[in-house]
Amino acid sequence: MSSEDLARTTEPRRPVDSRVPSRTGGPAGPVRASKDLARTTEPRRPVDSRVPSRTGGPAGPVRASEDLARTTEPRRPVDSRAPSRTGGPAGPVRASNDCDVVIAGGGPAGSAAAIWCARHGLRTVLLETQSFPRDRPGESLHPGVEPLFRQLGVERAEEAAGFPRYRGHWVSWGGPWRFEEFGSDSTGPWLGIQAWRATLDSILLEAARGAGVEVLQPCRALAPMREGKRIVGVSSEAGEIRARFTIDATGSRHWLSRKAGLPTRRASPRLIATYGYCAGDPDVFGEEPVLEGNGTGWVWIAPVRPALCAWTRLRFNHPDRHPPPSLRDMQPTGPTRGADVTWRIVDACAGDGYYVAGDAASVIDPASSHGVLKALMSGILAADLIARVHGGSLPESAAGEAFREWTAGWFRRDTKRLAELYAQIDRTDLRRSGPGGRVRLRP
Numbered sequence: 001m002s003s004e005d006l007a008r009t010t011e012p013r014r015p016v017d018s019r020v021p022s023r024t025g026g027p028a029g030p031v032r033a034s035k036d037l038a039r040t041t042e043p044r045r046p047v048d049s050r051v052p053s054r055t056g057g058p059a060g061p062v063r064a065s066e067d068l069a070r071t072t073e074p075r076r077p078v079d080s081r082a083p084s085r086t087g088g089p090a091g092p093v094r095a096s097n098d099c100d101v102v103i104a105g106g107g108p109a110g111s112a113a114a115i116w117c118a119r120h121g122l123r124t125v126l127l128e129t130q131s132f133p134r135d136r137p138g139e140s141l142h143p144g145v146e147p148l149f150r151q152l153g154v155e156r157a158e159e160a161a162g163f164p165r166y167r168g169h170w171v172s173w174g175g176p177w178r179f180e181e182f183g184s185d186s187t188g189p190w191l192g193i194q195a196w197r198a199t200l201d202s203i204l205l206e207a208a209r210g211a212g213v214e215v216l217q218p219c220r221a222l223a224p225m226r227e228g229k230r231i232v233g234v235s236s237e238a239g240e241i242r243a244r245f246t247i248d249a250t251g252s253r254h255w256l257s258r259k260a261g262l263p264t265r266r267a268s269p270r271l272i273a274t275y276g277y278c279a280g281d282p283d284v285f286g287e288e289p290v291l292e293g294n295g296t297g298w299v300w301i302a303p304v305r306p307a308l309c310a311w312t313r314l315r316f317n318h319p320d321r322h323p324p325p326s327l328r329d330m331q332p333t334g335p336t337r338g339a340d341v342t343w344r345i346v347d348a349c350a351g352d353g354y355y356v357a358g359d360a361a362s363v364i365d366p367a368s369s370h371g372v373l374k375a376l377m378s379g380i381l382a383a384d385l386i387a388r389v390h391g392g393s394l395p396e397s398a399a400g401e402a403f404r405e406w407t408a409g410w411f412r413r414d415t416k417r418l419a420e421l422y423a424q425i426d427r428t429d430l431r432r433s434g435p436g437g438r439v440r441l442r443p
């Protein structure tokens with residue numbers, strides 16, 4: 001890898017970072033932010049030249065993705081509840097004890113990393129502790145995920161899933177309601193995706209299987225294996241798996257950080273998001289999500305499936321377990337859940353023999369709106385750097401440094417943007433919320 005390539009990889013001002021528009025659009029509004037995205041993604045490519053632009057990237061990787069898509073079309077329902085290596089019949093899970101890359105976690109970060117590793121000819125094992133399909137919050141996906149889906153070869157399966165699309169969202173951020181679009185280009189408006197995560201995550205994991213990844217599921221990563229300072233694999237419920245590289249993609253519980261004593265740096269007071277789902281008359285809602293922020297925090301409501309709304313709230317002072325008042329005529333479909341969304345980062349997110357991707361590396365509260373986008377990109381980036389190190393074109397230390405810088409840059413810009421946004425509503429008059437504090441669905 002040339003230094004120019006490395007510069008492209010490490011260049012801090014990339015579209016895959018926090019210049020991707022936030023859910024709130026950023027201080028100057030989402031259209032400008034979206035244009036920024038277009039400017040930066042189209043000609044220059046995110047992360048490196050093999051990660052796609054909005055228009056699909058160069059001929060090589062797109063063709064490869066299409067080939068993969070053909071082989072990973074949903075040939076059978078994805079249900080891996082039986083413990084298995086491949087998603088087939090039940091049986092004792094035993095791991096191959098030697099591979100190039102072992103990945104803990106089969107969410108978007110882990111599956112994206114696995115697909116990318118396999119595509120580069122790396123023998124890859126992925127451990128996922130839960131049976132799929134399994135629930136996960138985080139349905140509202142930024143349009144920037146679409147070219148990534150193409151590159152990962154899941155575009156057709158994702159389209160076949162029929163996830164609703166949306167042009168933007170209604171927002172009242174301490175002021176009047178307005179509609180914020182993602183933006184558009186010559187092909188038309190950019191559309192976000194309301195992806196049911198149980199389905200999306202199954203599609204991604206299935207694509208990893210289709211690409212040749214050995215998936216052990218359900219199978220928990222227990223502890224990292226070490227030789228001196230180097231991490232040399234994972235001790236798991238399926239036994240010990242030695243690997244030249246280990247990727248932690250276990251999400252916000254930070255498996256590797258806890259087990260290997262990597263410090264997690266907090267950049268906000270403790271923040272707990274509450275979330276849940278309500279069913280009811282779909283006519284009450286338009287097609288677009290709504291976001292209302294005021295001095296106490298914010299509420300996000302999104303129609304994610306027919307007659308089903310997801311809601312997420314963040315109160316700055318204390319969590320609120322109640323569904324938003326505007327959903328009072330709808331029926332909760334389950335309990336209110338909570339998630340620690342305190343802004344935090346594992347600064348040492350790459351080191352001797354390991355990478356930490358997705359939420360496992362950094363968490364920012366969901367107002368940033370691109371947790372899944374970041375997870376996919378960081379998984380791909382970790383895998384891409386590993387492939388280069390494995391192929392001998394990049395020193396391991398340079399790859400680790402590139403990954404740490406990329407992760408830190410994204411985190412720095414996202415937290416700066418969110419801090420500015422929250423400063424706008426901190427002194428807001430709550431009465432602006434409208435009659436009875438209801439979240440109005442249309443202005």
Ligand SMILES: Cc1cc2nc3c(=O)[nH]c(=O)nc-3n(C[C@H](O)[C@H](O)[C@H](O)COP(=O)(O)OP(=O)(O)OC[C@H]3O[C@@H](n4cnc5c(N)ncnc54)[C@H](O)[C@@H]3O)c2cc1C
Nearest residue numbers: 105107108109129138140221250251339358359371372375
């Ligand atoms: C309330 C809420 C709302 C959100 N809304 C949005 C949104 O609208 N849009 C958006 O883009 N993002 C949103 N997010 C963020 C988004 O959910 C995350 O950023 C995204 O899921 C991160 O993906 P990941 O692959 O890093 O981790 P995860 O999706 O958490 O996947 C981690 C996987 O690792 C597995 N695992 C854990 N421990 C082990 C182990 N020891 N061994 C093996 N496997 C293990 C888990 O079972 C899981 O499947 C939201 C988050 C919250 C909390």
